[in-house]
Amino acid sequence: MNKKVLAWPILVWLTLFLTVPLCFVVAVSFIQRSAYGQLIYRFTIQNYLRLIEPLYIQIFIDTLLMAILTTIITFILGYPLAYTITKMNKHLQNIWLVLVMIPFWINSLIRSYAWVIILRSQGLINTLLLSWGIIDQPLALLYNSSSVLLGMVYTQLPFMVLPIYVSLEQLDRRLLEASSDLGATPWKTFWHITLPLTLPGIAAGSILVFISALGMFVVPDIVGGAKSALIGNLIQNQFLSARNWPFGSALSIVLSVFSLILILLYYRVLKVQQTKEVKP
Amino acid sequence: MTKKQHVMIQLETIEKNFAENQVIPPLNLSIFEGEFLTLLGPSGCGKTTLLRMIAGLEEPSAGNIYLDGQQVTYLPPYKRDVNMIFQHYALFPHMTVEQNILFGLRMKKVSPTEREKRISQVIALTQLEAYRQRKPRQLSGGQQQRVAIARALVNNPKVLLLDEPLGALDYQLRKSLQIELKSLQRELGLTFIYVTHDQEEALTMSDRIVVMNQGKIEQTGTPHEIYHTPMSQFVAGFIGENNFIKHEDFYISLRPEKINLCEVMFQGESPPPLTDDTSRLTGTITDVVFYGTIDKVFIHLDDSGQTIMAYQYFDDKRRWQAGEKVGLWWNLKDEVRLDR
Amino acid sequence: MKTWRQSLLLSYSLIILAFLYLPIAVLVLYSFNNTRINAVWTGWTIQWYLSLFSNRHVLDAVSNSLIIAFSSTIISTLLGTMAALALHSCRFRWYTAINSLIYMPILIPEIVMGLSLLVLFAQLNIELGKITLVIAHITFCMSFVVIIISARLEGLSKDLEEAAQDLYANSWQTFRYVTLPLIMPGIIAGALISFTLSIDDFVISFFVAGPNSSTLPLYVYALVKRGISPEINALSTIMIIVTIVMVVISQRLQVNGSNKNNVYK
Ligand SMILES: Nc1ncnc2c1ncn2[C@@H]1O[C@H](COP(=O)(O)OP(=O)(O)OP(=O)(O)O)[C@@H](O)[C@H]1O
Ligand SMILES: [Mg+2]
Numbered sequence: 001m002n003k004k005v006l007a008w009p010i011l012v013w014l015t016l017f018l019t020v021p022l023c024f025v026v027a028v029s030f031i032q033r034s035a036y037g038q039l040i041y042r043f044t045i046q047n048y049l050r051l052i053e054p055l056y057i058q059i060f061i062d063t064l065l066m067a068i069l070t071t072i073i074t075f076i077l078g079y080p081l082a083y084t085i086t087k088m089n090k091h092l093q094n095i096w097l098v099l100v101m102i103p104f105w106i107n108s109l110i111r112s113y114a115w116v117i118i119l120r121s122q123g124l125i126n127t128l129l130l131s132w133g134i135i136d137q138p139l140a141l142l143y144n145s146s147s148v149l150l151g152m153v154y155t156q157l158p159f160m161v162l163p164i165y166v167s168l169e170q171l172d173r174r175l176l177e178a179s180s181d182l183g184a185t186p187w188k189t190f191w192h193i194t195l196p197l198t199l200p201g202i203a204a205g206s207i208l209v210f211i212s213a214l215g216m217f218v219v220p221d222i223v224g225g226a227k228s229a230l231i232g233n234l235i236q237n238q239f240l241s242a243r244n245w246p247f248g249s250a251l252s253i254v255l256s257v258f259s260l261i262l263i264l265l266y267y268r269v270l271k272v273q274q275t276k277e278v279k280p
Numbered sequence: 281m282t283k284k285q286h287v288m289i290q291l292e293t294i295e296k297n298f299a300e301n302q303v304i305p306p307l308n309l310s311i312f313e314g315e316f317l318t319l320l321g322p323s324g325c326g327k328t329t330l331l332r333m334i335a336g337l338e339e340p341s342a343g344n345i346y347l348d349g350q351q352v353t354y355l356p357p358y359k360r361d362v363n364m365i366f367q368h369y370a371l372f373p374h375m376t377v378e379q380n381i382l383f384g385l386r387m388k389k390v391s392p393t394e395r396e397k398r399i400s401q402v403i404a405l406t407q408l409e410a411y412r413q414r415k416p417r418q419l420s421g422g423q424q425q426r427v428a429i430a431r432a433l434v435n436n437p438k439v440l441l442l443d444e445p446l447g448a449l450d451y452q453l454r455k456s457l458q459i460e461l462k463s464l465q466r467e468l469g470l471t472f473i474y475v476t477h478d479q480e481e482a483l484t485m486s487d488r489i490v491v492m493n494q495g496k497i498e499q500t501g502t503p504h505e506i507y508h509t510p511m512s513q514f515v516a517g518f519i520g521e522n523n524f525i526k527h528e529d530f531y532i533s534l535r536p537e538k539i540n541l542c543e544v545m546f547q548g549e550s551p552p553p554l555t556d557d558t559s560r561l562t563g564t565i566t567d568v569v570f571y572g573t574i575d576k577v578f579i580h581l582d583d584s585g586q587t588i589m590a591y592q593y594f595d596d597k598r599r600w601q602a603g604e605k606v607g608l609w610w611n612l613k614d615e616v617r618l619d620r
Numbered sequence: 621m622k623t624w625r626q627s628l629l630l631s632y633s634l635i636i637l638a639f640l641y642l643p644i645a646v647l648v649l650y651s652f653n654n655t656r657i658n659a660v661w662t663g664w665t666i667q668w669y670l671s672l673f674s675n676r677h678v679l680d681a682v683s684n685s686l687i688i689a690f691s692s693t694i695i696s697t698l699l700g701t702m703a704a705l706a707l708h709s710c711r712f713r714w715y716t717a718i719n720s721l722i723y724m725p726i727l728i729p730e731i732v733m734g735l736s737l738l739v740l741f742a743q744l745n746i747e748l749g750k751i752t753l754v755i756a757h758i759t760f761c762m763s764f765v766v767i768i769i770s771a772r773l774e775g776l777s778k779d780l781e782e783a784a785q786d787l788y789a790n791s792w793q794t795f796r797y798v799t800l801p802l803i804m805p806g807i808i809a810g811a812l813i814s815f816t817l818s819i820d821d822f823v824i825s826f827f828v829a830g831p832n833s834s835t836l837p838l839y840v841y842a843l844v845k846r847g848i849s850p851e852i853n854a855l856s857t858i859m860i861i862v863t864i865v866m867v868v869i870s871q872r873l874q875v876n877g878s879n880k881n882n883v884y885k
Contacts, residue, residue, distance in 0.1 A: 007706035007718070010699045010762055014721050017759045021736035022728075028739055077636050084633040087626070096637075098871050103640045105867050107820045109837055110856045113844050114643035117650060120848065124646060127660060157640065177337050178370035180357040182384035182435065186625065192383070196374050215729030218822060222844060232731055239735050239827070249739070252732040263727055 022256075029249035037243030047250035056234075063230040066145070067213035070152040071160075071206050077153070078160035078205065083194075085161075086168040097165070104158035112151050112222035119147055119223070143225030151219040156212060160205040167201025168194070200270065207266050211259045231255055286313040287349075288439055288471045289334060294343035296329055296495075303329050304495040306343065311439070311473060316465055318474045318482040321492035322518070327475045328367075330492075331441050334473065335364045348438055358387070363432035364441040368448060369424050371416035377427050378412045384435040402430040405464065422453045429461070439471045447477065454478075458485060479519055483507065491515050513618050523588040524618075525581075531618045538614040539590035541577065541600060544607045560609040563588075565602050575599065579606060644860060651853035668854035678855065681839040688750060688835060689818040692757035697811040699758075700765025705799075707766070708773040725760045726767075733760065734827035741828065748830035756828045757818040764817065765810035772806030773799075805873050812870040816863060 029047055032040040050056065085096045103111065118124045121138035129135045141147060171194065179189040217232030224233075231251060238248030289311040296304040304326045311317050319327045332338040334345060336357035345353045352360055363384070371380050381402065385395045403409055406426040416424055425445060432440055445461070446454045462485050465472050476482050482489055483503040491498045491506060491514075499506060499515045510516035513524065516533040523539075525532040544562050563579040566587065575592045577600050590608060592600065600606065654663040672678050703722070712718055725733060737756050741748060780802070784794040822837040829838055836859060843852045 002710075003706050004710045004712070005706070006702035007710075007712070010703040010766070011718065011721065013699060013759065013762070014724070017737065017740070017755055018724055018733070019721070021740035022732075024739045024743055025732070025736045077639075080629055081633045081636050084629045087629075094871075096633075098868065099637060100640070101871070102864055102867055103644065105816055105820070106644065106860055106863050107822060107837055107840075109822045109841055109844075110647070110859060111643065113840070113852065113856065114647040116844070116848065117853070118643055118646055122657070131660075154639070154643070157636075172370065174366050174368070174370040175372055177357070178364070178366055178372070179383070179387075181335055181337065181362075181364045182431065183358045183387040184383070185358055185387075188387055193372060197372075211729070215731050217731055232729075235731055235735065239738065245739065248735065252729075252735060256728050256732050259729055260727065 025249045026253060028246055029253050031246055033244060033246050037245070039245060044246075047246045048254075050247060051250065051254065059229050059231060059234055062145075063214060063232075066149060066152065066230060067210050069149055070156055070213040071210045073149070073153045074157050074160040074209050075202065075206065078157055079164055079202070082161050082164040082168055085165055086171075097162075100158055100161050100165075104162070108155045108218050109222065111155055112219045115147065115151055115154065115223050116142060142223060145224070148220045148224040148230075151223040152213055152216065155216075155219055156209045159208040159212065163204035163208065164198060164201045167198040167204075171197055200273075203266060203269070207262060211262060214259060215255055287311070288313040288347070289473075290344075290346040291330075291334075292344040292346070294330075294333065294345065295341045296326070296333065296338065297341045302495070307495070307497060309490065309497065309500070311471065313471055314469045315487045316462070316472045316474065316485060318476060318486040318489045319492060320476065320479065320482045320489055320519075321498075323477070325492045326495040327492060328443055329495075331364070331443055331473060331475055334439070335362055335441055336360050337364075361435075361438040362441060363435055363437040363439075365428045365432050365443065365445045367443045367445070369416075369428040371424060371427055371431070373416055376413050376415055377408060377419070380416065380427055381431045381434050383431065388435070398434050398436075402434045405433070406430040421449050422457065425449065425457060429464075433464075433468075433470075437470075439473060440465075442472060442474045444475050444477065446481070454481070461485070483519075491518060493518075509616060510618070516616065516618060521589070525586060525588065526584065529619070533616045533618055534588070534610060534614065536576070536589050537591045538610050539588070539608050540610060541590060541592060542607045542609065544605045557612045558609050559612055559615070560607065562605065562607050565600055565604045565606055567602055568600055577606075579608065647853055648857045648860065651850060651857040653850065653853075656850055668850040669858075672851055672854055672858075675851075677834070677839060681834050681836045684750065684753075684833055685819055685835040685837075688753050688757060689815050691754050692761055692818045693811050693814040695754075696758045696761035696814050697765050697807060700762045700810060700814075701769055701803075701807055703762075704766045704769035704773060705795075707770060722763050722766050725763045730760075730823040734824040737824070738827040748828055749833045750830075752828045752830070753825055753833055753835065756824050757821060760821070760824060761814035761817050764813050765807075768810040768813065769803055769806045772803045776802055809870045809873050812866050812873070816866045816870075820859070820863065 028039065030043055030045065032042050032044050032046070034040055081100070085093055085100075088096065116123070119141040120126070121140070121142070123141070125141060126135075126138040130138065175193055175197070176189055179193045180186070184192065215232050216230065217236050220230050220233055221236070224230075235248050235251045235255070238244045238251065242248075287310050289309075291307060291309040293306040293308060294304065295302075295306045307330075319330065321327055329338060333340050336352070336355055336359075340353060343353070344351060347360060347362065372383065375383070378399065381399055382395060385398065390398075403412065406429055408423070408426055408430060411419060411423060411427075416427065419427065428445070442461075446457055449457065458481055461472075464470075474482075474485070483506075486503055488500060489503055489506045490500050493514050498518075499511045501509075506515060506519055510519065510522075510533065513531060513533070516522050517524070521536055523534045523536060525534060561581055561583065563581040565577055566580050567578040569576045569578075573593070575594075577590045577592050578587055579590065580587055588608075651668055652664050652666065653661055654665040654667075707715075707718070707722075734756070737752070737759075738748075740746075741752050746752060776799070780798055781794055784798045785791075789797065819835075820837060821835075822841060825835050825838055826841070829835065834842070836855070840852060840855055840859075843849060843855075
């Protein structure tokens with residue numbers, strides 16, 4: 001029996017329910033729609049031209065900024081955490097890893113909602129501050145871009161920690177000892193040896209966080225309220241309320257292509273680095 | 281060896297426990313300036329641990345370490361004038377050969393001109409000119425080894441610690457690097473503390489050998505002393521091959537190359553007269569094994585029933601066969617008496 | 621010096637861990653709070669849990685979620701395992717293309733995957749409901765199964781299979797008595813992860829669910845959009861507990877499995 005047959009079902013499935021739908025989306029992005037949202041099968045590139053209107057350019061910039069900030073903050077929070085975990089003994093390491101992983105698996109909808117309870121005007125923080133007499137009017141903590149950023153960082157942090165942990169764990173301890181032996185203080189050892197050698201992990205974590213922040217719509221939807229408009233929300237809107245599928249499709253194509261390019265770039269850089277080091 | 285014995289490293293009742301486990305019981309050792317000292321002992325006896333304590337990579341549980349008269353016991357590794365060559369070199373994979381070698385000088389903020397001077401010296405010394413810009417992964421094992429040496433030497437350390445530096449290399453390369461290392465040490469007058477599993481390496485390169493067993497020092501001495509006058513059964517048995525002939529309350533240790541074989545019947549070659557300074561026994565040959573330059577002859581002794589082994593060289597008159605009766609004799613000055 | 625630096629890092633990490641868990645803890649705590657209106661603590665109660673169990677919509681959502689999770693777990697585990705085995709033991713001419721296709725569901729933004737299925741179903745006039753949800757869930761779960769089982773197969777030394785064949789096992793027997801037992805922990809972990817992903821999925825389900833096929837996350841979302849209520853807290857708490865249990869079990873399986881089978885280590 002040829003085992004290759006075993007791969008067929010999944011390939012057929014993915015073709016039918018992934019490739020074909022994506023082709024449909026590409027197709028829809030090039031057609032028109034009626035005033036009531038019906039698709040009219042006539043070719044147009046209008047949907048793409050609309051993307052460069054200032055309103056949408058602003059949304060792209062906001063989304064990019066949000067994704068970049070999320071990546072930077074999760075890195076600042078995540079690296080020391082991953083570093084501390086690798087310094088523990090094996091048993092503690094496993095416990096901490098599971099502790100970091102659990103929020104990663106909990107629904108991001110629920111995790112965003114948890115912040116609503118804390119931040120809303122009758123929420124935990126405002127109630128506490130009011131009862132302590134520190135403020136006399138509830139603060140507007142929710143439904144602004146800071147709360148969106150907070151929610152993003154909160155939901156994306158585990159994505160950053162895990163790859164960095166893996167690369168730190170693979171780091172050869174003897175290199176650190178050699179560095180110390182050659183006169184480098186702990187801080188210099190970290191700067192010259194640990195950090196450069198864990199760059200692949202940092203890159204992997206950053207790509208994960210960045211891309212998932214780009215397409216995120218749950219977090220801004222829940223903690224950003226009606227005011228927040230990131231690409232994810234815009235797309236959701238076009239499909240569910242505005243019923244402008246062609247424009248929504250064009251937006252999603254742009255988002256996917258951008259994400260895939262980043263991933264390809266990441267692999268390219270990784271590969272180049274590896275071949276450079278293996279081959280003389 | 282230097283004439284004036286300046287103590288470079290002094291270990292004073294050094295002790296090391298890992299959790300409950302005592303790896304090194306209190307131990308004293310002085311290492312002199314400019315000497316090539318080898319730590320020799322079975323696997324797990326604590327050689328690496330001892331070296332790491334000298335380097336500062338491990339803190340002793342008790343005791344003191346003095347480097348050039350200064351107390352350094354709790355000084356971190358980056359503040360000690362001691363450098364280590366790691367077992368698998370531990371070269372930084374993301375740096376070129378040159379950056380690896382420069383690392384220590386950069387950490388110590390040595391001026392660029394001085395850096396340039398020193399690096400060209402060690403690169404010439406270790407013959408690495410052609411590889412300056414390569415990454416460690418693009419080098420052969422022997423070249424990597426040279427980089428590790430250069431990286432340590434360039435700092436002008438007071439002491440160089442080498443943990444089985446040649447362990448991962450093949451026989452030929454090991455031989456040639458042994459010679460290079462030894463001449464380097466002699467020329468620069470450096471203090472080397474060398475760990476090896478290879479007895480031949482230890483015997484040929486060292487000024488002094490420290491034989492360790494389960495964390496304790498069994499014997500310290502020149503290679504000659506260690507080989508010819510072992511002070512314990514462990515040392516006698518660990519270094520080279522040896523025979524132990526049991527007596528009531530002591531052992532005689534006797535190197536196989538010191539034993540001469542002769543006919544019992546005195547037909548051909550006659551044995552030398554039994555004098556005050558020789559000893560003589562008879563036995564039956566149980567096995568003869570070919571070893572290239574020698575035969576190893578295993579003999580069952582008639583009187584005590586013990587088995588001993590003797591080397592026979594091919595320029596000897598005859599080849600012995602299993603089953604033959606044989607006489608054996610040796611000079612009394614070649615036997616070493618060891619207490620039980 | 622050393623301990624000073626270490627304790628600084630440790631406290632920093634503890635703060636971050638607190639940051640990760642505090643909101644969840646607050647949510648769980650408030651699910652037991654005896655008031656509907658605001659954040660003031662007025663005493664313990666389990667009434668919100670009781671009211672959940674008598675709420676038809678909740679029970680429907682739970683049963684939908686379970687049906688969908690079980691069906692998609694079974695199918696995606698089966699297809700994923702088969703594919704991982706094929707990829708492991710055969711050389712495919714289009715290996716890179718096939719591999720990219722398998723990774724695709726993980727790499728493309730969730731939202732795009734959801735809406736592309738919506739476009740497909742709409743264009744083919746397939747009515748949205750449980751079937752479309754199951755199809756969507758299988759599509760994104762399969763890839764994770766393939767990756768987990770491939771990693772396991774990768775760690776398996778080829779020697780073992782060759783040894784079995786040397787001892788007269790045919791290829792089916794080799795699979796049945798050697799390969800399958802060794803990758804079993806991977807298969808179980810893959811299934812658990814599929815189940816968790818399916819039960820937890822919101823974004824993709826959001827696009828392909830019909831009016832009568834609301835799953836738990838979709839129901840929670842609807843409630844959240846309507847306003848804060850203690851029932852949401854109770855429902856969320858239940859979902860959180862289910863997730864934690866699943867993660868801990870699959871972690872245990874993976875750790876035990878890899879320790880037990882690494883004879884060469
Ligand atoms: N970090 C550690 N924790 C616990 N035990 C250790 C540790 N390092 C070494 N040991 C134990 O200390 C003993 C001595 O180890 P060491 O590495 O010094 O031996 P060695 O003489 O260098 O052996 P080898 O010749 O095999 O390299 C061993 O029994 C080892 O198990
Ligand atoms: Mg060792």
